[in-house]
Amino acid sequence: MSETLKRPGARQTLNVVGTRPIRPDGADKVTGRAAFGADLSMSGQLVGRILRSPHPHARILSIDTSKAAALPGVKAVITGADFPDLGAEVLAGGEAVTNLADMAANVMARDKVLYDGHAVAAVAAISAEIAEEALRRIEVAYETLPHVIEVLEAMRPDAPVLHATLFTQGLEARPEQPSNISNRTRFMRGDFEAAYAAADVRMEGRYTTRAVHQGYIEPHACVAAWGSDGQCEVWGSSQGQFMVRTYCARVLGVPISNVHVTPAEIGGGFGGKTTVYLEPVALALSRASGHPVKMVMSRDEVFRATGPTSGGVIDVKLGASNDGKIVAARVEMMFQAGAFPGSPVAAAAMTCLACYEVDNFEIVGWDVVTNTPKVAAYRAPGAPLGAFGVESAVDELALTLGLDPLTLREINAVKDGSKAPYGPTYQNIAYVDTLAAIRDSEHYKAPLGPNQGRGVAAGFWFNHGGESSGAVHVADDGGIVVVSSNPDIGGSRAAMAMMAAETLGVPLERVRPVVGDTDSIGFAMVTGGSRTTFATGLAVVRAAEQVIEQLRQRAAMLWEVDADKVAWRAGEAVCTDPEKADLKPLSLATLAERASRTGGPISAQVSLNAQGASPGFGVHLCDLEVDPETGVARVIRYTAAQDVGRAIHPSYVEGQLQGGAVQGIGWALNEEYIFDAGGRMENAGFLDYRMPVASDLPMIDTILVETTPNPLHPFGVKGVGEVPIVPPLAAVANALRRAIGVRVPDLPLSPPRILAALEAKQA
Amino acid sequence: MSQLAFLAPLTPEDAAKALGAQGARALSGGTDLLVQLRAGRARPSVIVDLKRIAGAIGVREEGGGFVIGACTPGILLSEHAALSRAWPGVVEGASLIGSTQIQARATLAGNLCNASPAADSVPAMIAGRATCVIVGPGGRREAAVESIVLGPGRTSLAPGEFILEFRLPPRPKRAADAYLRLIPRTEMDIAVAGAAVNLTLDDAGTVTEAHVVIGAVAPTALWLREAGAALVGSRLEAPAVEAMQAVVRAACRPIDDKRGTVEYRTRIAGVLAQRAATIAYQRARGVI
Numbered sequence A: 001m002s003e004t005l006k007r008p009g010a011r012q013t014l015n016v017v018g019t020r021p022i023r024p025d026g027a028d029k030v031t032g033r034a035a036f037g038a039d040l041s042m043s044g045q046l047v048g049r050i051l052r053s054p055h056p057h058a059r060i061l062s063i064d065t066s067k068a069a070a071l072p073g074v075k076a077v078i079t080g081a082d083f084p085d086l087g088a089e090v091l092a093g094g095e096a097v098t099n100l101a102d103m104a105a106n107v108m109a110r111d112k113v114l115y116d117g118h119a120v121a122a123v124a125a126i127s128a129e130i131a132e133e134a135l136r137r138i139e140v141a142y143e144t145l146p147h148v149i150e151v152l153e154a155m156r157p158d159a160p161v162l163h164a165t166l167f168t169q170g171l172e173a174r175p176e177q178p179s180n181i182s183n184r185t186r187f188m189r190g191d192f193e194a195a196y197a198a199a200d201v202r203m204e205g206r207y208t209t210r211a212v213h214q215g216y217i218e219p220h221a222c223v224a225a226w227g228s229d230g231q232c233e234v235w236g237s238s239q240g241q242f243m244v245r246t247y248c249a250r251v252l253g254v255p256i257s258n259v260h261v262t263p264a265e266i267g268g269g270f271g272g273k274t275t276v277y278l279e280p281v282a283l284a285l286s287r288a289s290g291h292p293v294k295m296v297m298s299r300d301e302v303f304r305a306t307g308p309t310s311g312g313v314i315d316v317k318l319g320a321s322n323d324g325k326i327v328a329a330r331v332e333m334m335f336q337a338g339a340f341p342g343s344p345v346a347a348a349a350m351t352c353l354a355c356y357e358v359d360n361f362e363i364v365g366w367d368v369v370t371n372t373p374k375v376a377a378y379r380a381p382g383a384p385l386g387a388f389g390v391e392s393a394v395d396e397l398a399l400t401l402g403l404d405p406l407t408l409r410e411i412n413a414v415k416d417g418s419k420a421p422y423g424p425t426y427q428n429i430a431y432v433d434t435l436a437a438i439r440d441s442e443h444y445k446a447p448l449g450p451n452q453g454r455g456v457a458a459g460f461w462f463n464h465g466g467e468s469s470g471a472v473h474v475a476d477d478g479g480i481v482v483v484s485s486n487p488d489i490g491g492s493r494a495a496m497a498m499m500a501a502e503t504l505g506v507p508l509e510r511v512r513p514v515v516g517d518t519d520s521i522g523f524a525m526v527t528g529g530s531r532t533t534f535a536t537g538l539a540v541v542r543a544a545e546q547v548i549e550q551l552r553q554r555a556a557m558l559w560e561v562d563a564d565k566v567a568w569r570a571g572e573a574v575c576t577d578p579e580k581a582d583l584k585p586l587s588l589a590t591l592a593e594r595a596s597r598t599g600g601p602i603s604a605q606v607s608l609n610a611q612g613a614s615p616g617f618g619v620h621l622c623d624l625e626v627d628p629e630t631g632v633a634r635v636i637r638y639t640a641a642q643d644v645g646r647a648i649h650p651s652y653v654e655g656q657l658q659g660g661a662v663q664g665i666g667w668a669l670n671e672e673y674i675f676d677a678g679g680r681m682e683n684a685g686f687l688d689y690r691m692p693v694a695s696d697l698p699m700i701d702t703i704l705v706e707t708t709p710n711p712l713h714p715f716g717v718k719g720v721g722e723v724p725i726v727p728p729l730a731a732v733a734n735a736l737r738r739a740i741g742v743r744v745p746d747l748p749l750s751p752p753r754i755l756a757a758l759e760a761k762q763a
Numbered sequence B: 001m002s003q004l005a006f007l008a009p010l011t012p013e014d015a016a017k018a019l020g021a022q023g024a025r026a027l028s029g030g031t032d033l034l035v036q037l038r039a040g041r042a043r044p045s046v047i048v049d050l051k052r053i054a055g056a057i058g059v060r061e062e063g064g065g066f067v068i069g070a071c072t073p074g075i076l077l078s079e080h081a082a083l084s085r086a087w088p089g090v091v092e093g094a095s096l097i098g099s100t101q102i103q104a105r106a107t108l109a110g111n112l113c114n115a116s117p118a119a120d121s122v123p124a125m126i127a128g129r130a131t132c133v134i135v136g137p138g139g140r141r142e143a144a145v146e147s148i149v150l151g152p153g154r155t156s157l158a159p160g161e162f163i164l165e166f167r168l169p170p171r172p173k174r175a176a177d178a179y180l181r182l183i184p185r186t187e188m189d190i191a192v193a194g195a196a197v198n199l200t201l202d203d204a205g206t207v208t209e210a211h212v213v214i215g216a217v218a219p220t221a222l223w224l225r226e227a228g229a230a231l232v233g234s235r236l237e238a239p240a241v242e243a244m245q246a247v248v249r250a251a252c253r254p255i256d257d258k259r260g261t262v263e264y265r266t267r268i269a270g271v272l273a274q275r276a277a278t279i280a281y282q283r284a285r286g287v288i
């Protein structure tokens, strides 16, 4: 079931925006014609393969590649020594801030390996078999070191230290010793201690989550060629062709403009493809061999060596008055960053209380390196962990106070004018409407059966704007080509075409949207941060407006009137000069056909830094049924409501809500990185890394809350892709709490854990 | 570099000869073997595809029982109405393997000879007292299914030997079986524990013969004679079922791993055995 909630009396004057046309990339995807990262082959290409560390922590004493290089058919063998030494430099590439030297050391280890799966060498050969044989012939001498996986253990003073140069930042004084704690983040307001001590009711809890992977279907893949003139070509799937260009150029020490990146179709990213793993290696192998090199990861490599998100420990204290006003909150979070600093704990700190008006709070976040793969962005990075802790604690508070969980949230809800915990004052938010949407839903009123429980949770995400480009080109026959600067991972091509068609007043079928390569469209930040339909969409709309401007001028020229006497209505130039009332409107096709006589091609490109992104709020409702004899929990009904501003293509917005909910349910119930005592990942495959399968889930119902369009976007767009993964962890956990009567504070809520909780309760 | 030969013999004798070669491996559906090849865990030099041997694929009724070709894919078992009626537990065990795609390939012989402790079709076959016809360089022999698997990845088949077919005995009236497994998800997962129960009742509904087999809780599937004996003479009243469960839980020797803990697997085996017994009992009485 899908519903849309509009402001009563809101007028719908749009023709294309808000409809549900077939997606422009649909036929290619269902027929298999769409070319993903692994689908392009260049003539003369070699197969590249990576040798990975079997140790979670070790010093590399030596690497002998001579036997591999001597194998017939091997054309290149490289190690960390083949990459330039880079100083620490911070690159802003989208959601995550990346340290250049760390990224390079993650792409190929230098003196130390820091996790099981860390790349230590690579080969290019004429076949996969020869490449794999060559890997077996590379001799690496390691001095193994003690390792640490769990975040609390990594924080202990006696923990093995990953980086001798890492000194905790964000403390009052710089520590004397290096440690695994990279950073402390803090947000405060009022006086937490005093308010907590004075509160009528106090709650305290520790909640934990495990590292989980984005689980995109398409493994990382690329083909790359280093030309003899130093010009580099990369084809591959990522969340940003410009990100790949910058990172490859910087890791390899070449000018950015020498690298040309063509984005392939992308089979899922969820944030995990906002960095590079293979591309610089493929280029380095190509440089060494003189051939194009293709590299495709196996699923095992994807799990062991690409970004999961952090596992975390979240300590929450809440103080409230008897009537349900939260007066004090303290949230302290410890996150695994993986091998290099940069967990999303700061974003978790900024978002975890963002749904609540609280006068006294303290939020502390600790970023901690561990011998696990370096975390990468994962859909609303960090926010699901923070929300899991806070929304679980709020549910406990509701139980203690005997309040309906929606009522408790309504009492404390942020509204326009509320100050967000991280600083700004909210404007044009619809959190209260989103809570009401769930309260009014048929689902919320439906009765529950035995062994069933219903959980509620809320979530927040900032949504980004930022740098984007869009171009609109008019063809001779009046057809429109829209060039987007951003890879389409969630249906954004459809949204771009729809916004262009709406602006120009032409039928959608006349608009063909494409994603440009790095040489054919202006710069853009990655597709991430729920920014593309907002920011790139804004560039496309502005470009379409410039095209309209040009069309008006062309019509004015043909009519020999002033351009201000020409209006653009419903896809036609109309003369508004009363003295020329007999002039028939000029269609886009007519103007396009005559373009060469009126000044040449009609086209516009806009590059901008979009401001005015509006945050989003979601409220999720989950019904869970538990088998009390086995501890197996199944989600039997689920509704996601979200403040979406306005949905350009409602089906894709609903798809975002459903997809986020499903990933969150998997995170809550079964997904986790499991390491053996030796620090090696034990479940690096979809068989034992248990993502939900289709039969595990009910249809996810959605409610799009469109009561409050974003006034800073021409069509009211707010970002929608990340909010929906924020509430589900707690929605599921709260449903379980209400089904079985005890709180299980540790994810995943796997059958053994649930059964143990049930038995402990009976005992 | 290693070479891989592929043979598809047409007769059992040629197959036995081909399998006698150094480094030869039998292939039925390939849903285990090909995965192991790709992961580098199996490195055979010869693959011997058994599917072209006459009779290797298909189900036939013979002497009141059923003969199932070793290479028969799961989908043909569940589509076989008479087999599904007589041996619902055997068929549901086989049908649980993988997904629709896997069902088009996966076989009983492959499931058994892959020798995983968690193989889903094996407990019900043992509980059904199935046998297998084995062909090898020394000719044919017939052996009970429970004699094949020695431990994880190890079978009692001699070099050159392979399974040609399975035989399920004739079914008396008022007899039925059931198989249940526990997985955290609903499909595409490996059993954390499994239990098969095969019951024969008299006209009054009293159990006259019972076989209880548990899977995924020991190095091999376990045929627990005492568990079956606990049910004989009962109509599944609570004391009999509890006695059966006690035998099951005492027999569990599972490992702690990514798929489940020792305590959890032990508990669950008892729950599954009780539930499978109830289903088998209701089926035998014609209630479901």
Ligand SMILES: Cc1cc2nc3c(=O)[nH]c(=O)nc-3n(C[C@H](O)[C@H](O)[C@H](O)COP(=O)(O)OP(=O)(O)OC[C@H]3O[C@@H](n4cnc5c(N)ncnc54)[C@H](O)[C@@H]3O)c2cc1C
Pocket: B025, B026, B027, B028, B029, B030, B031, B032, B033, B034, B035, B050, B070, B071, B096, B097, B098, B099, B102, B105, B106, B107, B108, B109, B110, B111, B112, B113, B114, B118, B119, B120, B121, B157, B161, B162, B163, B164, B188, B189, B190, B191
């Ligand atoms: C996605 C997926 C899901 C799966 N899910 C399940 C599941 O839910 N439950 C489960 O139990 N298994 C599961 N499996 C494992 C596998 O599908 C089963 O074990 C299947 O029954 C194997 O049969 P096969 O014919 O494909 O075997 P093959 O791969 O052909 O062979 C397996 C082994 O048996 C040997 N062998 C094959 N035929 C013979 C013969 N006639 N005589 C002697 N030896 C022989 C082979 O040499 C090999 O060692 C799954 C596999 C995949 C890929």
